[in-house]
Amino acid sequence: MLRLFAFSSLLQALLLPTLLAGSVQAKTSYLELVVTRPYLEMHTGPGRGYPVFYVIGRGETLTVLYSRTDWYRVRAPRGQEGWVRRDELAETDLASGGPAPIPPYPEFGAHRWEIGAGYGVYNRENLVTAYLDYGLTDSLDAELVLQQAFGTIDNRNIVTLGLRNTIIPEWQWFSPTVGLGTGYQTISDKVPPAPLESNNQLAYASIGARGFITRRFMWRFDWRAYYVFNKLNTSEVLEEWKLDLAVFF
Amino acid sequence: METRLGSVLLAALLLSGCGWFHRGDKGPTPIPAEEPQAEPSIIDPQVERRVVKTPKIKAKDFELGAYFGALSVEDFGTNSIYGARAAYHVTEDFFLEAFVARSKAGQSSLEETFPEITVVSNSGRRFTYYDLDVGYNVLPGEIFLGRGRAFNSALYVTLGMGDVKFADKDQFALNFGLGERLLVTDWLALHMDVRDHVFESDLFGVTKNVHNIEATLGLTVFY
Numbered sequence: 001m002l003r004l005f006a007f008s009s010l011l012q013a014l015l016l017p018t019l020l021a022g023s024v025q026a027k028t029s030y031l032e033l034v035v036t037r038p039y040l041e042m043h044t045g046p047g048r049g050y051p052v053f054y055v056i057g058r059g060e061t062l063t064v065l066y067s068r069t070d071w072y073r074v075r076a077p078r079g080q081e082g083w084v085r086r087d088e089l090a091e092t093d094l095a096s097g098g099p100a101p102i103p104p105y106p107e108f109g110a111h112r113w114e115i116g117a118g119y120g121v122y123n124r125e126n127l128v129t130a131y132l133d134y135g136l137t138d139s140l141d142a143e144l145v146l147q148q149a150f151g152t153i154d155n156r157n158i159v160t161l162g163l164r165n166t167i168i169p170e171w172q173w174f175s176p177t178v179g180l181g182t183g184y185q186t187i188s189d190k191v192p193p194a195p196l197e198s199n200n201q202l203a204y205a206s207i208g209a210r211g212f213i214t215r216r217f218m219w220r221f222d223w224r225a226y227y228v229f230n231k232l233n234t235s236e237v238l239e240e241w242k243l244d245l246a247v248f249f
Numbered sequence: 250m251e252t253r254l255g256s257v258l259l260a261a262l263l264l265s266g267c268g269w270f271h272r273g274d275k276g277p278t279p280i281p282a283e284e285p286q287a288e289p290s291i292i293d294p295q296v297e298r299r300v301v302k303t304p305k306i307k308a309k310d311f312e313l314g315a316y317f318g319a320l321s322v323e324d325f326g327t328n329s330i331y332g333a334r335a336a337y338h339v340t341e342d343f344f345l346e347a348f349v350a351r352s353k354a355g356q357s358s359l360e361e362t363f364p365e366i367t368v369v370s371n372s373g374r375r376f377t378y379y380d381l382d383v384g385y386n387v388l389p390g391e392i393f394l395g396r397g398r399a400f401n402s403a404l405y406v407t408l409g410m411g412d413v414k415f416a417d418k419d420q421f422a423l424n425f426g427l428g429e430r431l432l433v434t435d436w437l438a439l440h441m442d443v444r445d446h447v448f449e450s451d452l453f454g455v456t457k458n459v460h461n462i463e464a465t466l467g468l469t470v471f472y
Contacts, residue, residue, distance in 0.1 A: 029304045030304055031303060031304045031305070031306055044391065044399065044401070045389070045391065045401040046341060046401075047341045047386075047389045047403075048341065049389060049390070050389075050391070050401070064306050066306060066307040066308065066309045067306050067307070067308045067309065067310075068308070068309050068310060068338065068471070069310060069338050069339070069340050069341045070340065070341060071341065072306065073435065094303065101303050102306075103306070117345075117381040119410055126421035128381065128410055128411060128412065128421065130381065148412055148419070150412070150419060150420060150421035155418075155419045188419075190418055214340065215339060215340055216339055217339050217340075217343070245345070245383060247337060247339060247345065
């Protein structure tokens, strides 16, 4: 293990100055915590199966370097570095008293940002979708959606901007939503003849739902009816559904 | 169709209205009781409160890097491919990943046998894709190199979809991958991946699913 550390520190010593010259020189201060339980276990990796290779005793001070998912990389008083589980680290104290300032998981009902992607069907065509969503209030969100539809005759890129209202934001696992918005689609044909118009403005109304999965994970479903503004005398209405997986912050 | 759109719009308006009322239902606000007038204090303490700032813990859940390898385009030979990848680790098991890459397909056997036949134009031989994936660490563990070195690693599977542009056409493609991540240090990872991009193609007159398998080697940095 010692040789591993020596090897990794040698690698860092060789590579870091060239890669991250600026950030290494900048002085960073780390959080220091005191162990209050009988002992704190350090694992060799950030996962439940990695073996415990070191134990920090009660009253000893550890340095928290950074986190990865639910694990924290810490440095023991004698320099050993390893990974501590989030819920165990939360039971330590600050040197000044007070509980360890381990940030809580973002509350699903009150989160601000969402970023996600998914699959859908637009006008019977395969659809790849990605979106960015900002919560204006707990129930009202503004969303930017980028989509690509793959048809047999043409491909379409669709960009929409809209508002989405979560009817009861307190419902965690399944909460219905409604939305309205507008946007553009550009059409590139695959098979001649070329389409009459290569881009149109759109407006849509949507009904959907969203729900919490775990940690920062969530799902979203949307069914949209698009009204296509075209220069022809016929009105064109297209349907779409999609299912997204997203991360919220 | 129009009546349906109308009804959807109406439903949307009604439901958002419901949400509005639901939110407004908070009951009367209590009237604050008048505070008793405090007596002027004789001693005015001039002690300044010390502001203790606890350092924040940096989260290193993102992974960014590049990869290089070989891509076998069905019917068009095997060629080099290079790309970039970005991942976000949501839990110790799941991660979300995005890829962009480009390669160039060779000649099909039909074109080699009959040089006068062109299946794909020269510009159409460029093969590019983007993918959006979900990944799962199936077998996390450690890899031992000799007696004294252990590297954290994980065998993972990915499933995703995206766009493959080949023969001047964008196609919807599914992808299935199997990969191994080996952490050289806690911030530098080596990846070995095999991924299959499947899409529908009718280049030879018959519509069929084509499998385009790539084997790549990559390097990523956690930050």
